[in-house]
Amino acid sequence: MTATGARNAPDVVDVVALGESMVTFLPSRPGRLADVPSFDRGIGGAESNVACVLAAAGHTARWVGRVGADGFGDHLVEAIGGYGVDVSHVRRDPRRPTGIYFRTAGDRSTDAHEVAYYRAGSAASAMSPAGVDLDALRAGRVLHLSGITAALSSDCLDLLRELTAPRPGRPLISFDVNHRPGLWRDTHGPEVLLDLARGADLVFVGEDEAEEAWGITGGPARIRQALPEPQTLVVKQGAHGAVAFSESRGQMCRWGDGGPPARAKSRVGEGGRDGTPQAPGRATNPRPAPAPAQVTFEPALHVDVVATTGAGDAFAAGFLSATLRDLPVRDRLRHGHLTAAAALTAPGDLAAPPARAHADRLAALDDTAWGTLRLGPGWTRADEHEGPEKEARTP
Numbered sequence: 001m002t003a004t005g006a007r008n009a010p011d012v013v014d015v016v017a018l019g020e021s022m023v024t025f026l027p028s029r030p031g032r033l034a035d036v037p038s039f040d041r042g043i044g045g046a047e048s049n050v051a052c053v054l055a056a057a058g059h060t061a062r063w064v065g066r067v068g069a070d071g072f073g074d075h076l077v078e079a080i081g082g083y084g085v086d087v088s089h090v091r092r093d094p095r096r097p098t099g100i101y102f103r104t105a106g107d108r109s110t111d112a113h114e115v116a117y118y119r120a121g122s123a124a125s126a127m128s129p130a131g132v133d134l135d136a137l138r139a140g141r142v143l144h145l146s147g148i149t150a151a152l153s154s155d156c157l158d159l160l161r162e163l164t165a166p167r168p169g170r171p172l173i174s175f176d177v178n179h180r181p182g183l184w185r186d187t188h189g190p191e192v193l194l195d196l197a198r199g200a201d202l203v204f205v206g207e208d209e210a211e212e213a214w215g216i217t218g219g220p221a222r223i224r225q226a227l228p229e230p231q232t233l234v235v236k237q238g239a240h241g242a243v244a245f246s247e248s249r250g251q252m253c254r255w256g257d258g259g260p261p262a263r264a265k266s267r268v269g270e271g272g273r274d275g276t277p278q279a280p281g282r283a284t285n286p287r288p289a290p291a292p293a294q295v296t297f298e299p300a301l302h303v304d305v306v307a308t309t310g311a312g313d314a315f316a317a318g319f320l321s322a323t324l325r326d327l328p329v330r331d332r333l334r335h336g337h338l339t340a341a342a343a344l345t346a347p348g349d350l351a352a353p354p355a356r357a358h359a360d361r362l363a364a365l366d367d368t369a370w371g372t373l374r375l376g377p378g379w380t381r382a383d384e385h386e387g388p389e390k391e392a393r394t395p
Contacts, residue, residue, distance in 0.1 A: 013060040013086065014324050016140035016171070018132070018163070019047030019149045020124030021065055021080060022099040022117075023072045024349055030105045033114045039102060043079045044349035046146045046178055046313050053317035053339060055084040057353045059324060062086040064137055068123045072098035089136040093123035103309070105347075119152075128155035129162045137163065138171055142320060145200070146176040147193045151183035157192065164199030166259045173259060175200035175230075176316050179213040190214055194226070201259060202323070203230045204316050207237045220245070234319060234333075236312070241299040242336065244329050298333035303344045304376035310350060314343035318353065322363075334363040334370070345377045354380040 025039035051061040063085050067073030069092045076098060081087040099119030119125070127149070137143060143163065150157045164173055177193050190213040197203045210216045210223045220235035220243040227233055233245040318339025322332035338359050343351045353359070358380070365373065 011139055013062050013140045015051060015054050015059060015142045015144055015320060016062045016064060016137055017047040017051040017144040018064045018127075018137055018159075019045055019146055020099060020119070020122065020127075020152060021045030021048035021063070021067070021076050022101055022119060022122075023075060025100065025102040026348060027103070027105045033102060033104055033116060036104070041075070042348050042350070043076055044101070044310070046148050046176065047144060048076075048080050048085070049310055049313035049350055050144050050176075050317045050320070051085045052080060052083040052350055053314055053353050054321055057317070057321050057339075058356060059321060060086070062089065062136070062140065064089045064132060066091045066093055066123045066127050066131070068092070068096055068098040069094045070098055072100060073123070089133050091123075091127075091131065093126060096121060096123040096126055098123055105307070122152075124149075125153040125156060127152070127159055129159050131155070132159065134162070138169075140171050141324065142174050142202075143171045144174040144176070144316070144320065145196075146178040147189075147196065148178045148180055148183065150192055150196060151180060151185075151189060160196055161199075164196050164259070166199070170259055172202060173200040174202045174316070174320060175204070176312070177203065177205040177209055177213070178312070179209050181212075197227055198229045199259060200230050202232045202234070202320075203227060204234045204236065204312070204319070206312070207235055210235070234336075236315065237300075239300050241297055242315070242333050244294075244296045244333055246294045246296070246329055294329060296329045296333060298330060298337065299371060301337050301341050301370075302372075302374040303341045304374070305344045306377055307347050308344060310348070311340045311343045313349075314351065314353070315340040318359075321353075331363050335359055338362055341375045342380050345375060345379060352380060358382070 022044055024042045024044040026042055027033075027036040028038045028040060029036060045065070048063045048065065051063040055061040061084070063080055067076050067090060073092060077087050077090055099117070099122035101115060101117045101119065103115045104113055145160060145163060150160045164175070175197055177197060179190070179193060181189065183189075193213060197205070205223065205227075207220060207223070210226075214226060216222050216226055220237070223235050224233055224245045231247050235243045235245075237243065315336040319332045319336035321339070322335040327335070339353045342353050345351070354362070362373065
């Protein structure tokens with residue numbers, strides 16, 4: 001099971017998140033972008049979302065990014081800082097703008113969903129190893145990254161390679177694959193993401209995402225075969241649930257261990273020893289899968305969905321929160337599901353997580369009660385002394 005870093009080291013925060021945050025414009029009513037008369041301003045960014053949710057859940061969090069020296073940049077820094085996130089290491093760029101995007105109100109998985117990004121050449125795309133404070137990035141028990149940053153520019157990719165490279169004393173590296181085909185400028189995105197994931201200690205990836213990016217089918221175990229290096233691999237299966245592959249306590253990744261062993265150079269298209277094709281970018285000699293290993297499945301909750309945007313980030317935040325608290329793997333997955341449910345039952349990219357005591361009580365339910373729990377809009381505000389029947393009746 002993956003463990004985090006030293007709790008009492010000076011100037012160490014719980015989580016540092018690196019990535020682009022953008023100003024989002026949410027429609028005032030359903031319909032095509034061409035027909036929506038007005039939009040409400042919000043904030044969004046996979047990594048900063050995680051930092052905001054963790055800060056709201058009572059953890060110390062820092063967001064490191066780059067925004068323009070403009071009004072939208074001002075808004076991002078103020079809004080993210082308003083969640084209690086440390087934004088003192090965000091750089092301002094006088095020559096490049098802050099990224100923005102507009103989206104429709106529908107589910108992003110439907111054909112009716114529209115998103116219009118204005119992020120090409122943004123300030124965040126200029127992040128590089130020389131352009132950020134590496135000490136500030138590494139001054140956390142956990143450093144949370146995502147594949148979105150790697151797609152922004154070659155400099156951003158160099159930065160992620162620097163941060164995921166094995167080195168003594170590095171924090172636990174959390175990596176959300178976040179495959180976004182439209183962001184990549186060439187066809188090498190999938191193999192780059194696989195290589196970066198191999199350098200992380202904790203990886204989040206969707207089962208459908210692994211199929212789209214790497215052509216891996218056959219379930220979570222096949223994904224683990226392609227990614228044996230991370231101490232913990234979480235495979236999200238949408239409304240079905242999530243599976244965590246984790247090493248036993250005797251094989252924890254301690255803060256300062258330096259991460260997985262150096263990876264073999266990726267080679268595309270080579271077959272495995274059994275003659276089956278390997279996923280693009282899979283190393284020819286990956287580290288053998290850890291043993292003994294723990295495989296834990298937890299079903300997702302029944303949720304009355306309002307919007308799906310931000311649910312994956314919320315799941316990662318919930319899992320990381322429970323990891324920082326050294327809870328059992330089952331509870332880490334359940335806290336991921338609960339925090340995702342908070343995002344699914346609220347509009348916008350960010351939703352307040354449930355109070356810790358409330359989430360702990362629900363995470364401790366027996367399997368039968370967990371399986372019958374149904375959550376709807378407003379459930380996070382339910383009195384934490386109410387029983388699970390209260391949430392189940394939420395419309």
